[in-house]
Amino acid sequence: MATALSAPLWPSVAQAQSGSATPMSQALAKRHLQFPRDLGSHPDTAIEWWYVTGELQAQQRRFGFQLTFFRSRVPSTQGMRSAFVAKQLIFAHAAVTDVAGQRLLHDQRIARSSGDTKVDLARASEADTDVTLRDWSLQRRGTSYQARAKGQDFAFDLALLETQPLLLQGDQGLSRKGPQPEQASYYYSLPQLAVTGELTLAGQAQPVTGRAWLDHEWSQSIMAPVAVGWDWIGMNLDDGSALTAFRLRDKAGGTVWAGGSWRAKGAATPMVFAPEQVVFKPERFWKSPASGSTYPVQWAVEVPVGESGTVAPQRYTVRAVVDNQELDSSRSTGAIYWEGLSELLDAQGHRVGRGYLEMTGYAQALKL
Numbered sequence: 001m002a003t004a005l006s007a008p009l010w011p012s013v014a015q016a017q018s019g020s021a022t023p024m025s026q027a028l029a030k031r032h033l034q035f036p037r038d039l040g041s042h043p044d045t046a047i048e049w050w051y052v053t054g055e056l057q058a059q060q061r062r063f064g065f066q067l068t069f070f071r072s073r074v075p076s077t078q079g080m081r082s083a084f085v086a087k088q089l090i091f092a093h094a095a096v097t098d099v100a101g102q103r104l105l106h107d108q109r110i111a112r113s114s115g116d117t118k119v120d121l122a123r124a125s126e127a128d129t130d131v132t133l134r135d136w137s138l139q140r141r142g143t144s145y146q147a148r149a150k151g152q153d154f155a156f157d158l159a160l161l162e163t164q165p166l167l168l169q170g171d172q173g174l175s176r177k178g179p180q181p182e183q184a185s186y187y188y189s190l191p192q193l194a195v196t197g198e199l200t201l202a203g204q205a206q207p208v209t210g211r212a213w214l215d216h217e218w219s220q221s222i223m224a225p226v227a228v229g230w231d232w233i234g235m236n237l238d239d240g241s242a243l244t245a246f247r248l249r250d251k252a253g254g255t256v257w258a259g260g261s262w263r264a265k266g267a268a269t270p271m272v273f274a275p276e277q278v279v280f281k282p283e284r285f286w287k288s289p290a291s292g293s294t295y296p297v298q299w300a301v302e303v304p305v306g307e308s309g310t311v312a313p314q315r316y317t318v319r320a321v322v323d324n325q326e327l328d329s330s331r332s333t334g335a336i337y338w339e340g341l342s343e344l345l346d347a348q349g350h351r352v353g354r355g356y357l358e359m360t361g362y363a364q365a366l367k368l
Contacts, residue, residue, distance in 0.1 A: 001187075001232040001246055001358065002051035002068050002215060026220055027181035033173045033188065035166070039140060041124035041131070042186075042218045043088055046073050048124075050131055050138055052147050052160065053234065053356035054195055054212025055341055063199060063208070064097035064321065064341025065156055066106075066356070067147045069131040069138060071113075071124050088113040090122035092133045093329055094149035096156065096199070097322055097341045104325050104340070105201075107151030109133045129216070145193070145214065158197035160212050166190060167242060167263055167270055175217075177248060178224035178257045185219035189234065191242035191263075211236045213355060223248060227256045229337075229361015231280050233301065233318055235344045237353035240265025243316075243344070245273070245303050247280050249361065255280070262305050271311070277304050286323040293363040295338045297323050317345040318357055336363035 048071040070091040095106035111122035122133040129140040145160040175187035195210040232246040245260035258278035263270035282296030297320040305314035325340025344353035
């Protein structure tokens with residue numbers, strides 16, 4: 001999952017049910033995802049995102065990075081012919097976590113897309129992964145992705161090479177996000193991407209290597225009305241396995257829905273978790289001096305892990321590498337959320353993987 005858009009810029013249910021819009025209450029049908037077509041954009045759906053996170057190594061220094069592109073369909077303009085009409089809004093977030101410096105650098109972009117490449121500053125191809133917003137981009141070329149972004153204090157240009165097959169989340173790519181059938185998304189992941197490239201901080205470029213994770217989701221509606229946000233992890237384990245776990249959360253902190261998957265290295269298909277099999281318990285908290293929001297920056301996460309016939313509950317600890325990884329995207333999506341590099345520890349306290357933890361709806365309830 002990736003951080004969704006908040007109230008000011010997100011099409012309302014009333015807008016989505018008017019004109020030529022697809023009703024937000026319509027449930028997605030299970031279907032076979034077709035690749036490379038489904039690597040690209042789905043402009044007939046209300047929401048979509050491509051989301052890349054990972055850890056980078058530069059000599060003795062460690063960094064985290066995030067690049068996310070969001071697409072939001074504007075229902076009221078779909079029948080208009082002008083090349084200057086915003087039929088889609090495209091947003092982008094980029095961030096770098098400097099572990100040694102205990103700081104987060106981030107930036108954001110927003111532009112409209114009419115479908116006319118001569119005037120658009122942003123575009124998302126329907127044929128394959130090829131999303132651009134001015135000088136930021138995520139593009140697939142064969143078995144590799146190129147991720148480029150440049151903020152005020154940082155820049156990165158990274159090649160992300162596939163080392164494992166696509167991981168279809170949920171029921172062959174249809175991932176439930178709530179108790180009602182319409183609360184779902186089409187969702188796949190690419191874990192264990194091998195990263196090479198260049199990271200620039202304060203004008204100084206340095207070569208980097210690392211591991212990354214890519215998520216792509218699209219939907220008409222995700223969150224149940226009682227949900228205010230979610231907690232999500234995508235973890236690349238050192239042994240080559242991949243762990244996804246998430247829960248949607250109500251105002252009191254209770255779980256509305258949960259899910260995720262486990263795929264061992266070399267396994268053909270993932271083990272998909274039932275909602276009752278995923279447990280998130282906060283263990284340590286951090287309060288943001290900027291927003292005043294309080295986030296759990298250490299979690300106990302319990303999921304079933306193992307091969308066929310030997311599945312057993314496994315307790316992990318998810319621990320933030322840097323507490324302050326809060327992103328304020330008020331100038332683009334309107335949401336304030338926590339998104340950051342984290343470590344995965346086993347029940348004995350040994351580090352077994354790294355990845356990203358995302359927490360939304362703590363500063364204010366998300367509205368989708």
